[in-house]
Structures are given as structure tokens and as C-alpha cells.
Amino acid sequence: xxxxxxxxxxxxxxxxxxxxxxxxxxxxxxxxxxxxxxxxxxxxxxxxxxxxxxxxxxxxxxxxxxxxxxxxxxxxxxxxxxxxxxxxxxxxxxxxxxxxxxxxxxxxxxxxxxxxxxxxxxxxxxxxxxxxxxxxxxxxxxxxxxxxxxxxxxxxxxxxxxxxxxxxxxxxxxxxxxxxxxxxxxxxxxxxxxxxxxxxxxxxxxxxxxxxxxxxxxxxxxxxxxxxxxxxxxxxxxxxxxxxxxxxxxxxxxxxxxxxxxxxxxxxxxxxxxxxxxxxxxxxxxxxxxxxxxxxxxxxxxxxxxxxxxxxxxxxxxxxxxxxxxxxxxxxxxxxxxxxxxxxxxxxxxxxx
Amino acid sequence: xxxxxxxxxxxxxxxxxxxxxxxxxxxxxxxxxxxxxxxxxxxxxxxxxxxxxxxxxxxxxxxxxxxxxxxxxxxxxxxxxxxxxxxxxxxxxxxxxxxxxxxxxxxxxxxxxxxxxxxxxxxxxxxxxxxxxxxxxxxxxxxxxxxxxxxxxxxxxxxxxxxxxxxxxxxxxxxxxxxxxxxxxxxxxxxxxxxxxxxxxxxxxxxxxxxxxxxxxxxxxxxxxxxxxxxxxxxxxxxxxxxxxxxxxxxxxxxxxxxxxxxxxxxxxxxxxxxxxxxxxxxxxxxxxxxxxxxxxxxxxxxxxxxxxxxxxxxxxxxxxxxxxxxxxxxxxxxxxxxxxxxxxxxxxxxxx
DNA sequence: GAAAACACCGAAAAGGCTTTATGTGACCCT
DNA sequence: AGGGTCACATAAAGCCTTTTCGGTGTTTTC
Numbered sequence: 189x190x191x192x193x194x195x196x197x198x199x200x201x202x203x204x205x206x207x208x209x210x211x212x213x214x215x216x217x218x219x220x221x222x223x224x225x226x227x228x229x230x231x232x233x234x235x236x237x238x239x240x241x242x243x244x245x246x247x248x249x250x251x252x253x254x255x256x257x258x259x260x261x262x263x264x265x266x267x268x269x270x271x272x273x274x275x276x277x278x279x280x281x282x283x284x285x286x287x288x289x290x291x292x293x294x295x296x297x298x299x300x301x302x303x304x305x306x307x308x309x310x311x312x313x314x315x316x317x318x319x320x321x322x323x324x325x326x327x328x329x330x331x332x333x334x335x336x337x338x339x340x341x342x343x344x345x346x347x348x349x350x351x352x353x354x355x356x357x358x359x360x361x362x363x364x365x366x367x368x369x370x371x372x373x374x375x376x377x378x379x380x381x382x383x384x385x386x387x388x389x390x391x392x393x394x395x396x397x398x399x400x401x402x403x404x405x406x407x408x409x410x411x412x413x414x415x416x417x418x419x420x421x422x423x424x425x426x427x428x429x430x431x432x433x434x435x436x437x438x439x440x441x442x443x444x445x446x447x448x449x450x451x452x453x454x455x456x457x458x459x460x461x462x463x464x465x466x467x468x469x470x471x472x473x474x475x476x477x478x479x480x481x482x483x484x485x486x487x488x489x490x491x492x493x494x495x496x497x498x499x500x501x502x503x504x505x506x507x508x509x510x511x512x513x514x515x516x517x518x519x520x521x522x523x524x525x526x527x528x529x530x531x532x533x534x535x536x537x538x539x540x541x
Numbered sequence: 542x543x544x545x546x547x548x549x550x551x552x553x554x555x556x557x558x559x560x561x562x563x564x565x566x567x568x569x570x571x572x573x574x575x576x577x578x579x580x581x582x583x584x585x586x587x588x589x590x591x592x593x594x595x596x597x598x599x600x601x602x603x604x605x606x607x608x609x610x611x612x613x614x615x616x617x618x619x620x621x622x623x624x625x626x627x628x629x630x631x632x633x634x635x636x637x638x639x640x641x642x643x644x645x646x647x648x649x650x651x652x653x654x655x656x657x658x659x660x661x662x663x664x665x666x667x668x669x670x671x672x673x674x675x676x677x678x679x680x681x682x683x684x685x686x687x688x689x690x691x692x693x694x695x696x697x698x699x700x701x702x703x704x705x706x707x708x709x710x711x712x713x714x715x716x717x718x719x720x721x722x723x724x725x726x727x728x729x730x731x732x733x734x735x736x737x738x739x740x741x742x743x744x745x746x747x748x749x750x751x752x753x754x755x756x757x758x759x760x761x762x763x764x765x766x767x768x769x770x771x772x773x774x775x776x777x778x779x780x781x782x783x784x785x786x787x788x789x790x791x792x793x794x795x796x797x798x799x800x801x802x803x804x805x806x807x808x809x810x811x812x813x814x815x816x817x818x819x820x821x822x823x824x825x826x827x828x829x830x831x832x833x834x835x836x837x838x839x840x841x842x843x844x845x846x847x848x849x850x851x852x853x854x855x856x857x858x859x860x861x862x863x864x865x866x867x868x869x870x871x872x873x874x875x876x877x878x879x880x881x882x883x884x885x886x887x888x889x890x891x892x893x894x
Numbered sequence: 895g896a897a898a899a900c901a902c903c904g905a906a907a908a909g910g911c912t913t914t915a916t917g918t919g920a921c922c923c924t
Numbered sequence: 925a926g927g928g929t930c931a932c933a934t935a936a937a938g939c940c941t942t943t944t945c946g947g948t949g950t951t952t953t954c
Contacts, residue, residue, distance in 0.1 A: 213939090213940060213941085214940065214941060214942095215940080215941095225940090225941080225942095226942080226943080226944095229941065229942055229943085230942085230943090233942080235942095235943090257940085257941070258939090258940055258941070260939090260940080260941090261939075261940035261941040261942085262940080262941055262942075263941095264939095264940080264941080265940085265941055265942055265943085266941090266942080
């Protein structure tokens with residue numbers, strides 16, 4: 189049912205309700221308070237050139253009219269809009285969201301609003317969005333990639349600072365905030381070793397992802413530091429449960445002595461655990477299992493709950509926001525900043541967790 | 542070294558920082574083209590009062606300066622900003638994202654930019670965001686709930702139209718776009734029946750969710766229409782695999798004759814399938830299994846792939862965006878609009894899929 | 895008692911754009 | 925030739941806020 193009543197020019201409001209942006213302008217407030225707009229502005233912005241009594245009158249008038257200053261006019265004058273663009277190439281993916289949440293959180297704490305744009309992996313669309321955002325005079329841009337491999341830079345001649353997150357920019361002059369995947373691999377192995385495991389295998393994911401190569405490298409490094417080696421080298425495949433099952437079957441057949449399996453993702457780990465259970469290998473007593481990503485939906489509900497490496501995505505987003513703030517304030521940075529990860533221990537490596 | 546002057550958190554940034562890419566303004570374009578700003582404006586906006594040759598000159602000048610009009614100034618004048626606020630109460634959840642994608646898509650196709658705000662389920666934070674968005678003079682608001690139960694209205698006296706998605710507003714005067722959960726339950730049962738099943742059980746999720754009650758109701762209706770009943774009535778629990786496993790064990794013990802299990806979510810279905818496999822019941826030959834949500838990550842990688850009801854979230858977001866457009870254009874609507882769902886058939890009900 | 899200091903307020907400009915109203919010349923008609 | 929129409933260009937008036945600068949009236953200082 190449609191009704192055509194016009195809600196936009198409403199009746200007078202008593203000012204009791206808190207949320208009414210409405211059309212009240214600063215001159216309305218000034219008129220009601222019996223002062224000039226200049227004085228009203230100063231009063232509301234805490235400038236010093238206003239008598240306390242006058243300020244109070246203005247504030248009351250503003251309250252009564254539910255005045256809220258027009259951010260457009262303010263931004264037009266200030267040259268700063270207090271907005272940033274958040275450009276993601278893949279909202280659907282699991283990784284953009286927490287990053288986005290972290291960034292939104294950090295900005296919302298300040299007085300910055302976030303324009304969200306999803307390029308859907310299309311660079312034409314991305315260009316279009318960048319242009320639109322610049323037209324809106326955002327103060328800065330955050331670009332979130334969909335995988336960890338380097339991506340093309342937006343260019344050096346943008347009028348606003350840019351921070352790349354998750355996927356670094358190909359241009360080292362840009363500032364990129366990424367996950368330390370080598371460190372993540374190292375951390376994982378160190379945890380397994382400290383659980384007393386020595387015959388460790390690594391079932392990874394898609395080999396075309398930089399992340400899987402880097403994690404494998406970190407894992408090898410950590411093993412080498414103890415004079416150990418991977419059992420049966422790294423097995424690459426895809427990021428799926430199916431691959432986890434297939435790879436686990438082969439691994440157990442070829443190397444039944446294995447006492448820990450590091451998996452490329454929680455989904456892979458899930459498949460691996462299914463096979464272990466079917467073959468009556470106790471987790472973690474016979475074989476410890478570990479994943480990457482700490483994807484709650486998989487880690488908490490598996491049997492037993494899965495130990496995993498958390499990528500701290502929210503922090504990634506928050507740090508990106510902070511760096512962008514700094515750049516906007518005239519303190520730019522460049523290079524690649526790799527943030528560390530964190531082991532979340534559950535029952536698949538530590539009984540009782 | 543840049544000045545380390547008092548760059549206090551305020552706007553006292555007196556242009557000391559070298560803003561390198563100062564954006565070209567319309568007067569720059571006009572000067573370069575040798576016309577007045579008024580003419581330049583009309584030329585670039587396709588107004589009629591401009592000679593073709595003049596228009597070409599202006600366009601070339603604009604191109605040369607890579608001019609893009611300042612959306613702030615334009616919005617200030619027009620009273621419309623071409624922005625909307627997207628207020629979600631829970632970004633983390635699985636449902637907001639596709640809705641958000643649909644909306645972003647629909648708006649991006651027009652010339653509307655989206656402010657994203659996450660209230661994190663906190664109504665104080667929500668109020669704060671609403672106020673901030675109104676200060677930025679958004680043209681409209683979309684409010685995305687985190688569960689399907691009705692939520693408090695933002696109020697009738699907002700200066701801009703609002704569309705509620707997923708969770709309807711408690712106020713029937715508001716416009717809400719939701720999923721037809723009763724219809725979804727009906728659809729599911731009809732599919733199972735058309736697969737030849739008659740002894741159907743329903744393992745649902747958290748009973749405090751309206752969605753689970755409504756789906757159960759739809760399921761009962763569809764069964765009643767064929768003179769059938771649920772085996773062992775609805776079993777409520779939580780939306781987890783663990784509950785799926787527990788409930789399936791009990792169900793199979795009490796009603797071994799069951800030939801289909803409708804599950805409250807794909808995760809529940811996942812648990813149910815684990816138990817069926819452990820008890821050597823063939824899926825779908827002995828027992829068909831079905832879920833709700835069509836969460837790819839669960840449906841595609843289970844054994845066999847899981848038939849599920851897709852909620853069409855992207856369409857939900859797109860429709861919400863369209864309704865908001867209409868309302869902004871002065872064609873408001875109210876009431877609750879329930880969109881239908883869709884069965885995605887896979888191997889867990891239909892062999893060979 | 896005059897000069898300076900001070901506290902407070904208002905007029906006005908600026909910021910970039912669109913639109914209205916006004917102005918100018920070219921052209922056509924009787 | 926004068927009046928009218930038409931096509932085009934421009935000046936100027938906003939939109940809403942912040943900030944600078946100038947102007948009161950009052951107080952302090954020597």
C-alpha cells in the first residue's frame with residue numbers, strides 16, 4: 189500500500205526528541221537567540237569570543253530547533269570533508285569484512301564517515317569508484333584487496349593519501365598494511381613443536397596464492413631452526429574441505445608416522461579431521477591438527493575445536509585507518525607494514541581446551 | 542621537515558601543508574575556455590543554452606584540467622547530496638553482507654554513494670550514527686537488522702525516508718523489506734514432498750528467533766495441505782552443528798522411519814548429515830536432508846552437497862535500495878514487503894545433482 | 895582625565911557550484 | 925528602419941557555515 193502523505197515538511201517539533209536534523213540552519217538559531225550567525229557559530233563551536241550568557245542562549249536555541257550543522261557547508265569551507273572512501277575489491281570474501289569493521293570502528297571513533305564501494309574485482313569499476321569518491325572530496329582512501337598478492341597501485345598523483353590493506357600495492361612508495369604470513373607459518377610450527385610434535389606435515393591450499401607460499405616458507409624456517417623437516421613436503425591443492433580429505437588420505441597412507449598436520453585453512457583442516465576420525469586416529473593424541481584463519485564457524489564447531497592462527501583482521505583495518513589519519517594530517521608513510529598474527533589454542537592441539 | 546606546529550586535533554590546518562593536487566574548480570575551467578562560470582556549468586551539465594562549439598571548448602578545458610565538480614558545493618545548493626546511510630546492526634553476521642552488496646550495487650548504478658555504519662547491536666551507537674548521518678545530509682537511510690524479529694523504529698519524524706531490511710520496523714507506518722520465512726518453510730516441504738518423501742522431520746534452530754517459528758509454521762501448513770504431519774514435531778535448539786548432531790541422534794532413535802530431515806540452517810544440516818553418515822544411512826536414498834540459508838561454504842562442500850533454501854539476500858538489498866529511491870523521489874510507501882525465497886537443489890535431496 | 899586595553903558582537907567574505915534574470919548581438923518581418 | 929524573436933553569454937543571487945576584521949561599549953592604567 190502506498191500513501192502519498194508528504195513527510196518532509198513536518199509540523200513543528202517541541203525539541204524534546206533528540207534526532208531531528210531537519211532544515212534548521214544556523215541563521216534560524218541565530219534569529220531565535222537574537223544574535224548574528226557569526227556569534228551563533230562561535231558559541232556552538234566553543235570559540236572564546238562569546239559571553240557565557242550569550243552562549244547559553246544560543247545553545248538553547250539550537251537545542252530547541254534540533255539544529256545540526258550542515259557538514260557539506262562546513263566541508264566546503266574547510267577543504268576537508270571528514271569522509272574517507274573504503275574501496276574493497278571483494279565484499280563477498282571472508283576477509284574484507286573484519287578489516288572493514290576495524291576501519292569503520294577506528295574512523296567512527298573520530299568524526300569520520302566511511303563511503304563504502306565494492307569494485308567486485310573489476311578494475312574498470314574500481315576506477316569509476318575512485319573518480320566518484322574524489323568528486324565527493326574524500327580526505328583519503330583505503331583499498332582492501334581480495335588476496336594477499338600485490339595489486340596495481342592507484343597511482344602516485346592522487347590528490348589524497350591512500351592506504352592499501354591486505355593486498356599490498358605494487359608500488360613501494362605506497363603504504364601497505366598486510367598480514368605477516370611468513371610469521372604466521374612460523375608461529376604455527378612453533379606451537380606444534382611446543383606441543384611435543386616433531387613429525388609434522390603441511391597440507392596447504394591453492395599454490396597460486398602468495399599466502400600459501402609464504403606460510404609454507406615460514407613453516408620450513410621454524411622447522412629448520414630445530415633441525416627438523418616437513419613430512420612429505422608441502423601439499424598444495426585448493427582451500428576446500430574436499431582437498432583436505434583427499435590430501436589427508438594420501439598423506440596417512442604414505443606417512444602413517446605423522447603426528448601433526450598443519451592445514452592451509454580451517455576448511456582444509458575440517459576435511460583433514462574428517463578423515464582422521466574415519467581412520468580412528470585420535471585428535472590430538474595421535475595427530476594434532478591446526479588451521480589458518482581462525483574462522484569461528486569452522487574452528488568452534490568442529491570435533492574437537494580447532495586450533496588456528498588468527499590473522500587479526502580487525503586490527504589490520506584499525507591500523508590502516510590510523511595510518512590514513514596520520515597521512516591526512518600531513519605525516520605520510522610508505523612501504524609495507526606486516527602485522528603479526530596470533531595462535532588461538534583449542535582442543536585439536538591441546539587436550540582440554 | 543614539516544612544521545611541528547600545533548596541529549591540534551582541530552581544523553586549524555591553515556593550509557601550511559603543501560596540498561599538491563589542488564583540485565581544479567569550475568572557474569579554472571571557465572577561465573581556460575574563455576567563458577564565464579555560468580556558461581561552463583551549463584556546458585558541462587548538458588543544459589541547452591550553449592552553442593555546440595562553446596560546449597566543446599569547455600569540455601576540452603575540463604578534460605585538460607581533469608576537472609570533477611565538487612559534490613559538496615553541488616549538494617549544498619541542490620538540497621540533495623546523492624548519499625544514503627546504510628546502518629547495519631551487525632556486520633559480522635552472515636546476513637548483512639549480501640544485503641549490503643545488493644544495496645551498494647543498486648545505488649552505485651545510480652549516482653548515489655553509501656555511508657556505511659555498523660552499530661554493533663548497540664542502540665546508543667545507532668542513535669549516534671543516525672545523528673551523524675543526518676548531519677551529513679544523507680538523502681535516505683537503510684537500516685539492516687541482525688535477526689528477522691521486528692526492531693524499534695527510528696521514529697516517524699526523521700527528515701529523510703527510511704527503509705528497514707531483514708528486520709522489519711515495529712511501526713507499520715514504516716516500510717520494511719523482509720524475507721518470507723513462512724513461504725520458505727512451505728517451499729522446503731513442497732520440495733521434499735515432490736522428491737517423494739512423506740515421513741519428514743524438522744530440526745530447527747534457536748526457538749527465540751521469529752524466523753525459526755515462521756519456517757516451522759510454513760512447513761506445517763505445506764504438510765497439512767497434503768494431509769501430512771511432521772514426524773515428532775519440531776525440535777528447537779540452536780543454529781549449530783552440535784545441535785544438529787544431538788537432535789539427529791535422538792530423532793533417529795525415536796523415529797527410525799523418518800525419510801527426510803528439514804534443518805533450520807545449513808550448519809544444523811551439516812551436523813545432521815554427519816550423524817546419518819556415521820549411522821550408515823544413505824543420503825538421499827534413505828534420508829533426504831535440506832537446510833536453510835544456502836550458505837555456499839556449507840552447502841557445496843558437504844557430502845553430498847546440500848539442498849538449501851536461498852534467501853535471496855542480494856535481491857533484498859536491491860529492492861530496499863529501489864524503494865528508498867522511490868521514497869526520495871517523493872513516492873513513499875509503508876508496510877511490510879516480504880520477498881520470496883528459492884530452492885537450490887543439490888545432491889542431498891536429488892541424486893545426481 | 896586621557897589613553898590604552900579588553901570583552902564582546904556583527905558585517906562580510908570565502909568556499910564551488912547552479913540557476914535566474916539580464917544583457918547583447920544577429921536575424922527576420924512588415 | 926523599427927519592432928520583434930531567437931540564440932547565446934554573463935552577472936549575480938543564492939546554498940550554509942566559518943573566520944577575519946572592524947566596531948562598539950566598558951574597564952583598566954598611568
